[in-house]
Amino acid sequence: MGRPRPKRQGYDGVVAAVPVTIPYQRFSPEPAHWWLARALGELVRGAGITPQEIDGFTVSSFTLFPDTAVGLTQHLGLSPRWLDHIPMGGASGVVALRRAARAVQAGDADIVACVAGDANHVDSFRNMLTSFSRFAQDAAYPYGSGGPNASFALMTDHYMRKYGATRADFGKIAVAQRANAQRFDGALMKKPLTLEQYMDARPISEPIHLFDCVMPCAGAEAFLVMGDEMADDLGLNSVRILSTIERHNAFADDPIQDRGGWQLDVNEFWDMADISPGDVDFLQTYDDYPVICMMQMEDLGFCAKGGSPDLVRDNDLEITGSFPHNTSGGQLSVGQAGAAGGFLGLVEALRQLTGTAEGTQVNGAAVGVVSGFGMINYDRGVCSAAAALARGHDD
Amino acid sequence: MTDPLQKPPKKNPQRRAVLPTLPPAFRSRKALAFTAAAAEGRFCLQKCNDCAKFTYPPREACPHCLSMDLSWQDIPTGGHLIAETLVRTSTNTYFRERTPWRSGTVKLDAGIAVLAHIHGDVARGGRVHMIARTDKSGKGVMMALPEQEVENMGDDKQLRELTCDPKHRRVLITDGRTEVGQTLAKTLGQAGASTVFVGQAEDWRSFAGLKNLLDIPNVEIMPLDITDTISVQNCAAEIGGKVDILINNATHIRPGGVLSRRDVVSARDEMEVNYFGLMRLMQAFGPGLRARGADGVNSACAWVNLLSVYALSNKPEFGVTYASQAAALSLAQCFRGEMAGSGVKVVNAFYGPLQDEWHQPLPPPKISAKVLAREVTAGLQQGLEDVIIGDVARDVWQRWVEDARVLEKELTQIEGM
Numbered sequence: 001m002g003r004p005r006p007k008r009q010g011y012d013g014v015v016a017a018v019p020v021t022i023p024y025q026r027f028s029p030e031p032a033h034w035w036l037a038r039a040l041g042e043l044v045r046g047a048g049i050t051p052q053e054i055d056g057f058t059v060s061s062f063t064l065f066p067d068t069a070v071g072l073t074q075h076l077g078l079s080p081r082w083l084d085h086i087p088m089g090g091a092s093g094v095v096a097l098r099r100a101a102r103a104v105q106a107g108d109a110d111i112v113a114c115v116a117g118d119a120n121h122v123d124s125f126r127n128m129l130t131s132f133s134r135f136a137q138d139a140a141y142p143y144g145s146g147g148p149n150a151s152f153a154l155m156t157d158h159y160m161r162k163y164g165a166t167r168a169d170f171g172k173i174a175v176a177q178r179a180n181a182q183r184f185d186g187a188l189m190k191k192p193l194t195l196e197q198y199m200d201a202r203p204i205s206e207p208i209h210l211f212d213c214v215m216p217c218a219g220a221e222a223f224l225v226m227g228d229e230m231a232d233d234l235g236l237n238s239v240r241i242l243s244t245i246e247r248h249n250a251f252a253d254d255p256i257q258d259r260g261g262w263q264l265d266v267n268e269f270w271d272m273a274d275i276s277p278g279d280v281d282f283l284q285t286y287d288d289y290p291v292i293c294m295m296q297m298e299d300l301g302f303c304a305k306g307g308s309p310d311l312v313r314d315n316d317l318e319i320t321g322s323f324p325h326n327t328s329g330g331q332l333s334v335g336q337a338g339a340a341g342g343f344l345g346l347v348e349a350l351r352q353l354t355g356t357a358e359g360t361q362v363n364g365a366a367v368g369v370v371s372g373f374g375m376i377n378y379d380r381g382v383c384s385a386a387a388a389l390a391r392g393h394d395d
Numbered sequence: 396m397t398d399p400l401q402k403p404p405k406k407n408p409q410r411r412a413v414l415p416t417l418p419p420a421f422r423s424r425k426a427l428a429f430t431a432a433a434a435e436g437r438f439c440l441q442k443c444n445d446c447a448k449f450t451y452p453p454r455e456a457c458p459h460c461l462s463m464d465l466s467w468q469d470i471p472t473g474g475h476l477i478a479e480t481l482v483r484t485s486t487n488t489y490f491r492e493r494t495p496w497r498s499g500t501v502k503l504d505a506g507i508a509v510l511a512h513i514h515g516d517v518a519r520g521g522r523v524h525m526i527a528r529t530d531k532s533g534k535g536v537m538m539a540l541p542e543q544e545v546e547n548m549g550d551d552k553q554l555r556e557l558t559c560d561p562k563h564r565r566v567l568i569t570d571g572r573t574e575v576g577q578t579l580a581k582t583l584g585q586a587g588a589s590t591v592f593v594g595q596a597e598d599w600r601s602f603a604g605l606k607n608l609l610d611i612p613n614v615e616i617m618p619l620d621i622t623d624t625i626s627v628q629n630c631a632a633e634i635g636g637k638v639d640i641l642i643n644n645a646t647h648i649r650p651g652g653v654l655s656r657r658d659v660v661s662a663r664d665e666m667e668v669n670y671f672g673l674m675r676l677m678q679a680f681g682p683g684l685r686a687r688g689a690d691g692v693n694s695a696c697a698w699v700n701l702l703s704v705y706a707l708s709n710k711p712e713f714g715v716t717y718a719s720q721a722a723a724l725s726l727a728q729c730f731r732g733e734m735a736g737s738g739v740k741v742v743n744a745f746y747g748p749l750q751d752e753w754h755q756p757l758p759p760p761k762i763s764a765k766v767l768a769r770e771v772t773a774g775l776q777q778g779l780e781d782v783i784i785g786d787v788a789r790d791v792w793q794r795w796v797e798d799a800r801v802l803e804k805e806l807t808q809i810e811g812m
Contacts, residue, residue, distance in 0.1 A: 126486040130419065138426035139452035141419045142536050143510050144496040145487030146480070153480035154500050154510075161478075161520075205480045252458065255508035256478050256500050378452055379500065379510055 008272060014101040015228045015238035015392055018046040019350035023186045024219035024335045027120055032063040035117035035337075037076055039220035043113050047224055047234055056082035056109025056225075058100060060092035060116035060339035062128055082109035089374030090286040091246070091383035092116055092342035093221070098244040098387065100225035110226060117220025118338025125216045128338075135378035146205045149213055151376045152289040153205040158256045159291050160207060163306040167207065169313065170290035171198035173325070174211045174332050176317035177287070181329025183319065183359035188217060188335040211332070214288045219337030221347045228392070237354035238392035242367070243272035246385040257380035260373060262299035270301065273388035277302045280388075281365040282324040282352060284345030286373040287331050292381070296371045300386055319360055327352060327360045346370045346387065353391045366391045397515055400550040402563050402589060403692040415688035415738045416489040420532035425453035428467050433527035433535030434780035438472050440507075441465040449505050472525040474503040476517055476539060489531065492689075497553065501525065501539050512538040512553050516545045528557040528778045531688070531738035533731075549776060558778035559640060559697035559740055562587035567638045569594040569621055569676065570645035574751065574764040575701070577604045579642060582768040584611050586776065589693070592634055594619030594645070596626075621645050621672035631679035636687070640775065641680055642699040645672055648753045652714035662715045669719040670726065673700065677730050688738035697740045697775055700727045701767075704745040704788035707795045710806045712757065742780050744771050747787025760786050 020042040022035060036059065044051050057080040059069040067075070069085035082103045086092045093116065100112035118124075129147045131137070144150055159165055175195050181187035193211060201210035224236075231238040245268065247261025262269070270276055277300070285296040294308035303311040315323035328334055328348040331341045349368045351357040357365075367390050374383040406412075422430060425441075432439040441450050445462035449470055456463050479499030485491050497513040501523055509525075517523050523539035530536045538557060540548065549560050566583050570576045571593035580591045591614045598618050608614055617634065620626040621643075647668035649661045656662065677698075687695040705713070706720035724743065731741035748754040750761045762785035774782035783792045794802040 129486050130421075134423050135452040137419065137421050138423050138429075140510055141487075142530065142532075142534065143498040143512055144482035144494075145419060145485045145490045146482035146496075146498070147486055149484065150480050150482050150498060153482075154478040154498075157480060158478040158500070202483075203481070204484050205482045208480070255502045379508070 008268070010272065011101050011105065011241035011244075013228055014104050014225065015231050015240055016097060016223050016225050016350055016389070017231050017236040017238040017354070018043050018224045019347040019354065019356070020046060020222040021186050021347055022117070022220040024188050024217045024337050025120070026188060026215065026217050026335070027122055028218040029121065030119060030218065032061045032117055032119045033067070033072065033075055035119065035218060035220040036061065036064075036072060036115050039115050039117055039222035040076060040113060043115070043222050043224055047111075047236060049111065049234065051076070051078060054078055054111050054113045055080050056100060056103050056112030058084035058086055058096045058112065058114050060086045060088065060096065060342060061118050062338045063119040063124060080109070082112065088342065088383045089339060090288065090342040090381070091372035091374040091385040092339050093344070093346035094244060094370060094372040094385035094387045095246055095383075096343075097225060097241065097346060098246060098385075101241055101244075104225055104227055110230060112225040113222065114225060114343075115220065115222040116339045116343040118218060118340055120216055120218035120337070133377045136376070140378055148288065148376055149205040149208050151379060152291065153208040155257050155380070156207050156212075156289065156291040159258050159294070162258060163309065165291070165294065165309040167199060167209070168195065169294075169309045170212060171195045172312050173287070173290040173293050173317060174198055176321070177326045177330045178333045179318050180327050180360060181333030184328040184334065185359070187329045187333050188215060189329075189333045208289065212289050214331040214336035214341070217335035217337050219335065219340050221337075221340045221343035223343075223347055223350055231392070237356065239350050239353040240390045240392055242275065242388040242390050243269050244385065244387040245269045248384075249382050250384065258295065259305065260295055260299050260381065261384035262296065262371065262386055266299060266301050269386060269388065275367060275388065280367050280369050282327055282349070282362045282368045284326055284349050284368065284370045286342070286345060286371055287326055288336060288341065290332075292373055293325070296373065300369065300371060319362055324362045327357065327362060342372055342374055345372070349389055353389055396545055397547040397550045399547045400555075400563060400692055412687070413492065413689040413691065415531070415685075415736065416492065417532040417736065417738065418489045418530050419487060420534055422534050423453060425455065426535070429453060429527065430529060430533070430535035432467060433529050435783070436526070436528065436777055436779045437469060438525055438527040438537070439467040440470045442468040442470075449507050451507055451509055470503065470505050473522065473542070474501045474525060474539070475522050476500070476513065476520055477502050477508065479513055479519065493552070493556070499539065509537060512536060514538060514540045514548070514554055515551050516541045516548065529740065529780055530557055533735055533740070559742070559775040560587075561640060561772065561775055563589050564639035564693050564696065565590040565592070565637050566640040566642065567592040567594065567617075567634065567680075569619060569641070569643045571595050571608055571616065572602045573644065574604065575749070575767055576644050577608050578764040578768040579644060579771065580608060580614055581611050582772045584613055586772050588640075589613060590615060590637075592617050592638065594621070594630065596620035596622075621675055622667050624675055627675040627679045631683065635680050635683040638680060638684065639687070639693050639695045640697045640699065641676070641684065642701070642771065643673055643676055644701045646701065648713065648716045650713050650753070650756060652711040656715065662719070665716050665719040666722065669716070670722040673723050673726055677726070681730065681734065684739050685734055685737035695737075695739050697742050698730070698734065699742045699744055699771060699775070701744050701746065701771070702727070704747055704783070704791045705806075707745070707791065708799060708802045708806055740778070740780055742774060742782060744774060744782040744784060745788045745792060746784040747791070
């Protein structure tokens with residue numbers, strides 16, 4: 001890939017802590033500001049600090065309009081010296097983490113609050129789709145207005161033809177996640193799901209059926225990033241960042257998406273973390289539609305390209321299984337609270353690695369990988385990101 | 396093969412009429428250039444004038460070389476379907492009433508992939524022929540058709556949403572006294588129109604061609620004088636609720652420019668027919684059409700204005716007549732905007748000099764009533780909004796698109812100087 005790049009600096013001395021999930025609601029009259037404020041409040045209380053001690057702040061939200069992170073500082077009484085607004089949907093969590101980590105490492109901020117949340121009023125989802133992006137308005141939405149269901153249906157159709165994945169493979173992912181969600185208090189969809197029910201579900205946009213789809217809802221997720229000494233001083237369990245990657249608009253000439261930006265950076269990802277896929281205790285993929293989980297398993301190197309149907313068939317994806325995946329139930333069972341969906345896997349990983357996951361705790365979890373995928377700007381997800389994380393104080 | 400559309404049963408007034416709703420109507424300014432080409436039936440995408448690559452969706456700059464020099468160019472229409480879906484749940488009210496809806500990803504032979512509506516007869520993974528048309532919101536969309544014409548192709552549910560096919564529809568032709576009106580009646584009858592109403596002004600006066608008109612099956616002669624408000628209102632009161640396609644072919648034409656006339660008498664006659672007559676028709680029939688834009692197989696779908704191509708830019712030989720045609724064109728633009736929420740297309744059919752007595756002073760090439768009727772009918776079947784008929788009209792249209800101000804200089808240049 002062109003000129004050789006200098007080796008990237010690690011994230012030594014920086015940690016993430018205080019995973020916060022504000023329980024989701026299917027519909028809520030509250031605006032995004034309310035959800036983000038609650039999450040921020042939980043962070044402050046969880047860390048035992050004052051809001052004024054937060055000197056770095058990053059926000060991800062689709063429904064904050066007409067405000068941005070700027071308006072929120074005044075709204076919530078923050079006076080940060082480092083501020084960011086990350087509109088990257090499903091990649092927001094990992095991207096917020098890696099930006100905040102660099103800010104802390106460089107001394108631009110001491111404690112960064114990374115917050116994501118969205119409202120869900122009865123008409124929010126439709127309104128969001130109609131104004132999602134210029135390309136969507138010009139060239140996607142007029143063709144049936146199926147929203148992400150239709151976009152992922154096309155990717156799924158293509159993927160099934162090319163790699164021989166079956167609906168039952170996707171079903172295994174959804175069913176395992178529903179089983180995991182039984183152990184997670186915050187999950188909105190706790191009704192047990194069998195493979196038979198998955199297969200018999202009504203079509204939404206073939207080959208996508210009901211249980212391939214996430215349910216839009218309201219909610220928020222958050223975490224803090226700070227130096228490891230600060231975390232120790234505050235008495236917080238923390239998580240080390242082994243490596244991260246981020247990539248946008250990769251493989252633009254592929255006529256339809258069957259790989260993501262991870263593939264470009266995957267070697268660097270494992271080199272920087274100095275681990276291999278076999279060392280990973282759990283994987284949190286971005287899961288609005290199971291086909292994308294498979295793409296992430298492949299592109300992050302857990303199997304070869306096209307090998308994920310076999311990976312799924314050969315493994316138990318539940319919390320206690322051989323390949324723990326989306327341990328809280330993922331968006332498929334917890335719900336998709338807008339941009340908070342891009343934080344869900346990361347916040348669950350932080351719970352796992354701080355030993356606070358309670359019912360969903362993977363036994364002895366020391367290393368986890370979180371992957372993000374976001375923004376169907378036209379016909380494919382543009383943003384991809386991943387982070388390798390490890391339990392703090394690994395001595 | 397598409398199942399042939401059946402003639403709709405008589406309307407049950409107790410059942411809900413489907414009200415017009417629209418597919419998404421907002422487009423960026425760049426994308427409106429695609430809509431403009433689609434209105435003409437051209438399949439155009441942006442091409443970079445520096446690196447020669449096509450690009451889509453519409454952009455401000457080339458994603459390959461960042462050139463700002465992108466132009467809209469015709470692109471080969473072949474391709475193949477690489478992925479497809481049937482949308483069954485939609486957030487848009489128009490699609491919600493029309494699901495399941497087939498859409499898919501087409502890899503064009505020119506190398507890029509596009510999202511498109513997919514005709515029911517396109518095979519899974521099969522070859523396609525792409526078209527660009529305006530949809531019910533009046534905005535350009537693309538649809539993949541089978542590469543070869545198949546039986547009843549136009550009856551496909553999704554394709555018929557883009558076209559104004561006269562099949563099973565009721566047409567009003569406003570002036571049956573002319574050869575053009577009579578030929579239109581015959582051609583549209585052959586195209587499957589279930590009823591062809593033909594207007595006849597001054598019905599106490601017989602005219603050449605009346606017998607031929609009456610011999611066409613499904614033709615009904617209606618008293619209609621578009622210079623008479625009461626006559627127009629009476630006609631609309633009688634058939635306004637069952638006209639699905641209205642073709643205004645009534646026109647008044649006299650040679651000469653401003654200086655070849657001494658007064659405004661004949662100019663006033665021209666305005667009375669070409670401008671006020673059109674406006675009377677719009678006021679009497681417009682509301683009925685607008686309400687019935689989604690009314691099933693025989694929904695109201697098109698309003699057709701026959702206009703001289705010199706409505707675009709005046710030519711002094713018939714300059715005063717063309718001024719009234721320009722007024723009619725401007726009114727048609729206004730009407731198009733007012734009808735925009737209804738799904739009814741306002742079609743402008745531009746023609747060059749006809750082979751009739753009034754155009755006798757003009758040199759060839761000219762077009763016959765037969766060609767005019769054929770092209771108008773084909774334009775409806777294809778779902779075009781701008782129909783350009785004959786070599787002269789095509790020539791003037793191209794020059795107008797290229798540079799309207801240069802065209803004006805050309806048309807007003809004294810010959811041989």
